Amino acid sequence: MSDAPADRADADSAARNAEGDGFFERYTTRALVAGVTVAVVVTLLLAGLLFPDSLAGTLADALTSRNTLAAALRLSVPIAFAALGGIFAEKSGVINIGLEGLLIISAFSAIYVADVTGGVWIGFAGGVVASTLLAALFAVVTIGFRADQIIAGLAVWLIALGLAPFASQVIYSSPNTPTVATTGTITVPVLADLPFFGALFSASPSVYLLFAAVFGSWYVFERTAFGRWIRASGENPKALDTAGVSVTHVRYAAVLISGVLAGMGGAALSLDLGQFTGNGPTMVNGKGFIAIVAYLFGNYNPVGAFLSTMLFAGLDAVQTVLQLQGIGIPRQLIRITPFVVVILVLALVGRTRLPEAAGENYETED
Secondary structure (H helix, E strand, O other): OOOHHHHHHHHHHHHHHHHOOOHHHHHHHHHHHHHHHHHHHHHHHHHHHHHHOOHHHHHHHHOHHHHHHHHHHHHHEEEEEEEHHHHHHHHHOOOEEEEOHHHHHHHHHHHHHHHHHHHHHHHHHHHHHHHHHHHHHHHHHHHHHHOOOOHHHHHHHHHHHHHHHHHHHHHHOOEOOOOOOOOOOOEOOHHHHHOHHHHHHHHOOHHHHHHHHHHHHHHHHOOOOOHHHHHHHHHHHHHHHHOOOOHHHHHHHHHHHHHHHHHHHHHHHHHOEEEEEEOOOOOOOHHHHHHHHHHHHHHOHHHHHHHHHHHHHHHHHHHHHHHHHHHOOOHHHHOHHHHHHHHHHHHHHOOOOOOOOOOOOOOOOO
16 A cells, blocks of 8 residues: 555656657657748838838738637637547547537537527537537547547547538528527726727627636646646556546546537537538538648647737638739638648647557556
């Protein structure tokens, strides 16, 4: 019994040591990308200041617009929530590429429950519950029955991609639902009138929930024993098991948390607009897959994942503004800019080190 605290300390140490391997290799590319990004933005702003009637001036106006920041915050919500959920699952050793499916099922469920009950926040809770239940099914299949995690994640996506529009078609005779009340906007007087940064003080409640979730996720990983157990479960599950902590229970909890967070993102996406659209890839339209890129680029850090998300969302917001400006560049070319950046980021972070036991099933030792 006297060795138990030492064993738990060993498990925590194993998680920290494994994460420390290759520190410089992992951060050099990210520092370079961050530096280049800052340099490009500063150059554009200076060029726009000197030549306000040029293309650089138009870009500078778009980058410094209060509406651009507001749009970036709104667009970042579903991606960032899904990215946080992906971090919890993957750091525990379970690769959850079904985030797209969790966003889809929660987006539809939130609208349906809000439509039936008349309560926006009841609908929000309904979307979270639906996502969590689907995540629980994924957890049972991958952890309980030790199925291949990639295949199971793809199945979650395909199930949601087919089920949500089909349910909408059955219930509403259309893949698109009718409109319901939205979550509204929280506005802080005076501060909301500030140029550019005023958008931070006049936003949807889901934006502020996201800020709280980012801080809460960071706190769990950096300041709690549960966060250390999650890291140990993904890095050295045998050490965690030896310390007397159930790897299975930790992984179940982490995957369920990923379902809750992704559910919040999907519910926010549809309720902020007041409608679910199920045509084609649905209104989610790849946001779950971008979330995977975001947390990889953020190196499994909640704050880094959020900043990565803001990069993608900001580019999406800027390209929307540029399409309306009519700058002489074909709209189709402008529209694909955020996705080109995603591909470039994927190439640049190719050396991101996954948790040692990610994707591997673990059988508890007797």
